[in-house]
Amino acid sequence: MAVERRTTARRPTIKDVAEAAGVSRSTVSRALTGRGYAASDVRERVLRAAAELSYVPDVMARTLKQQVSRSVGVLVSDLRNPFYAELAAGVSREARERGYTMVLADTSLSADAEHEAAEALVALRVAGVIVTPNSPAVSTYLAAHGVPVVEVDRQFAAGSTDGVVVGNRVGARTAAAHLVELGHRRIALFIDETDWTTGYERYQGYLEALAAGDLQVDPGLVVSSGWDVADSRRRALDMLRGPDRPTAVFAANNVLAEGVWRAIHELGLRVPADVSLVAFDDAPWMSMVAPTVTTVSQDAFNLGATAVRRLDERIGMPDADSVTTVLNVHLVRRDSTAGPPGHRR
Amino acid sequence: MAVERRTTARRPTIKDVAEAAGVSRSTVSRALTGRGYAASDVRERVLRAAAELSYVPDVMARTLKQQVSRSVGVLVSDLRNPFYAELAAGVSREARERGYTMVLADTSLSADAEHEAAEALVALRVAGVIVTPNSPAVSTYLAAHGVPVVEVDRQFAAGSTDGVVVGNRVGARTAAAHLVELGHRRIALFIDETDWTTGYERYQGYLEALAAGDLQVDPGLVVSSGWDVADSRRRALDMLRGPDRPTAVFAANNVLAEGVWRAIHELGLRVPADVSLVAFDDAPWMSMVAPTVTTVSQDAFNLGATAVRRLDERIGMPDADSVTTVLNVHLVRRDSTAGPPGHRR
DNA sequence: GATCCGTGTGGGAACGATGTCACAGCCCTT
DNA sequence: AAGGGCTGTGACATCGTTCCCACACGGATC
Numbered sequence A, B: 001m002a003v004e005r006r007t008t009a010r011r012p013t014i015k016d017v018a019e020a021a022g023v024s025r026s027t028v029s030r031a032l033t034g035r036g037y038a039a040s041d042v043r044e045r046v047l048r049a050a051a052e053l054s055y056v057p058d059v060m061a062r063t064l065k066q067q068v069s070r071s072v073g074v075l076v077s078d079l080r081n082p083f084y085a086e087l088a089a090g091v092s093r094e095a096r097e098r099g100y101t102m103v104l105a106d107t108s109l110s111a112d113a114e115h116e117a118a119e120a121l122v123a124l125r126v127a128g129v130i131v132t133p134n135s136p137a138v139s140t141y142l143a144a145h146g147v148p149v150v151e152v153d154r155q156f157a158a159g160s161t162d163g164v165v166v167g168n169r170v171g172a173r174t175a176a177a178h179l180v181e182l183g184h185r186r187i188a189l190f191i192d193e194t195d196w197t198t199g200y201e202r203y204q205g206y207l208e209a210l211a212a213g214d215l216q217v218d219p220g221l222v223v224s225s226g227w228d229v230a231d232s233r234r235r236a237l238d239m240l241r242g243p244d245r246p247t248a249v250f251a252a253n254n255v256l257a258e259g260v261w262r263a264i265h266e267l268g269l270r271v272p273a274d275v276s277l278v279a280f281d282d283a284p285w286m287s288m289v290a291p292t293v294t295t296v297s298q299d300a301f302n303l304g305a306t307a308v309r310r311l312d313e314r315i316g317m318p319d320a321d322s323v324t325t326v327l328n329v330h331l332v333r334r335d336s337t338a339g340p341p342g343h344r345r
Numbered sequence C: 001g002a003t004c005c006g007t008g009t010g011g012g013a014a015c016g017a018t019g020t021c022a023c024a025g026c027c028c029t030t
Numbered sequence D: 001a002a003g004g005g006c007t008g009t010g011a012c013a014t015c016g017t018t019c020c021c022a023c024a025c026g027g028a029t030c
Helices: A013-021 A025-033 A040-054 A059-066 A081-095 A111-123 A137-144 A168-181 A198-214 A229-241 A254-266 A300-316 B015-022 B025-032 B040-052 B059-066 B080-098 B109-123 B139-146 B167-179 B199-211 B228-243 B255-268 B300-316
Strands: A072-077 A101-106 A129-130 A149-152 A162-166 A187-191 A221-226 A248-251 A276-280 A294-297 A324-327 A330-332 B071-076 B100-107 B128-131 B149-152 B162-166 B187-191 B220-225 B248-251 B276-280 B294-297 B324-327 B331-333
Touching: A013 A025, A013 A072, A025 B149, A040 A168, A059 B059, A072 A081, A081 A300, A081 B080, A081 B109, A101 A111, A101 A187, A101 B080, A101 B331, A111 A129, A129 A137, A129 A187, A129 A221, A129 B040, A137 A149, A149 A300, A162 A330, A162 B025, A168 A198, A168 A248, A168 A276, A168 A294, A168 A330, A168 B199, A187 A229, A187 B187, A221 A229, A229 A254, A248 A254, A254 A276, A254 B255, A294 B255, A300 A324, A324 B276, B015 B025, B015 B040, B015 B139, B015 B324, B025 B040, B071 B080, B080 B100, B080 B300, B100 B109, B109 B139, B128 B228, B128 B300, B139 B149, B162 B167, B162 B300, B167 B187, B167 B199, B167 B248, B167 B276, B167 B294, B167 B331, B187 B199, B187 B228, B187 B255, B228 B255, B248 B255, B255 B276, B300 B324
Parallel strands: A072 A101, A072 A129, A129 A149, A149 A162, A162 A324, A187 A221, A187 A248, A248 A276, A276 A294, B071 B100, B071 B128, B128 B149, B149 B162, B162 B324, B187 B220, B187 B248, B248 B276, B276 B294
Antiparallel strands: A101 B100, A294 A330, B294 B331
16 A cells, blocks of 8 residues: 655645635635634634645744744753653643644754854744753843743843742752761762752752761762763772772762762672762663662652743733742652661661 | 843845845856856955844745755654664764765654654745654655655655665574574564564564474464563563573664663573573663673664665656665674573584 | 615735745856 | 847746735614
8 A cells, every 4th residue: 555645736725615615715814713703604614624635834934924933943952861751742742732733953062052052043033941950041042033032941041031940049058968868978979060040059958968967078078070881880890999988978960879879889889788879850861770879859740831931921922020939849758868887866 | 251142133145145246146146156247356355244233044935946956854653763763873974975964753652643744844844854763654655745665664655755774684584594593493582573674574574484493383472562661571571481482682772782782680680591592782881791692783874874875866866766775784793692591412 | 775784705914934936146168 | 220139137926824904784773
């Protein structure tokens, strides 16, 4: 059974439908869109003709005329990271529900790729953009072109642009406080950056928890890791092999946690007997490994869905004041945390 | 520092650039696209004017005129599954490299959502579509509208539509043969469907490996699971608790493998001492759990990238015969497989 | 019977970019 | 000096849709 390909005939246009139904283009448009008058028998006839020709209105032409499309642009850093994949899935679901199509680009954590993608979205006249920004430039650029923007996960333009983020500071504080409470005094922090709001807030949360526990911050225990598993693993190996090893590690995201976890196992250390581990961002593997990993869970899917709702509202009211929505996170206590070695409770 | 939003002024058009540069619209078009004559001093002037106004050509208008867009549609079943996320990432990267933007929809394994998304893509006049099909209808529908299609991961319209798949049969046979070779005689298969090419081929590979080892197929050991972790886990619990338990399980994809893995651990069975496990499709967790999971690894990223290349070629030569590209897979031997209990080698 | 209204329809001008076509210069050849 | 071949530019129709406007028809009101 061969699938028929339309090679010769061009796509049917509204004009073809009009001729088939014996009416004018205007009438077809009114009948199909439901805007304006159309006698019910005529409407019937038009609908039948359209179905018969399997007519699909041309979004390009419609958008050109109406000057506003029903597409949202989505810029995420890395689809291979389950956090962003989940986020994109949430955007997709909510966008579909609201009749938007989704134009997605993976910006690979590069500011250049991000700018290029933003240009493409402006050219496409998208109704709005949801972005996990890699630089402050992207929101500025889009706003300058009159495109509504929602920054998600992290913010560069808080105050002038809508944002949807999670309670990073509280989450990080809770996680670190959990370790403090268990009796740990040497708690390492693995973090990839502290310039963006995510990193900064998580770092602050860590500091707050230490301060609340009357602990000094040891700069040697705060590791600025690269953004990938390999680098995190390397740095964790260095730290855990060194003298005066920490009794607990807080990894500020799922990628860093994976690196630390791999290093711990390569060194044959036992969790939590030798070292406790807490992560931020619940990845699937964390509930499958032995021991399971205690972590701050954030609902990435909901983050994406919420961003779409915010964007939709913004499109409806372009001049309202900007809003930052903070979603709550919670600590999932699993088996990777216990008191430090030799500690009695 | 407030980000400036363009509220009043409309976007600059080619006409604005023309006036600023003191030439006609045609000349601006020629200067910017590089098609047709434009004196170098004029070109300079136009480029400067365009940059000054931060002019971005309207893709809608261009596409309308040229009747062909530079967007590809991508329909995937489930972005939350790392396999599809990785695939989408591969598509994204290769699409960007070739100057395509990507319109993505998550079809949630539903044929309805898939059809709806396909209609939207036709309306958008995408240059082509890459789809992990949920039904035979989608490729037929798109082809009938003259849209080039590449089916990826599984095929419904082999012979009339391009496809990019992996060596499912060989991969499954290799995996099952590995178990046979270790001495297993009761090898269970967990599979979600056998109607699609993926499921069918993997099933056939399993049968071939058993036949090659002179083993009878026990229908009771072939489990048609639902498509999610919860269902797979439930069925695995049933089977592993029952009498005459298999000594090895082959799970035909990463989701089913997760369910089986969870069931095994809940029951306190040891891997591989009590039961061996082989999976198809290497998910991140498989190399992190203890013991690590032997699996047939497929390169989903490359699958996506290859599909884009195929689609690009197809767009260039719409009437060439269709091609199915098969990417090879390989068995990654890890620690979840050994001989059956009581077996001596 | 003239006017007015509501209902329904069609004509035609946009939207922004492209590309064909005509034509204006200019230099070179015969 | 006339013609031919370049180079370079602008006018204008076009893509498919929407929507404003004009208008036609019938019935109701004065």
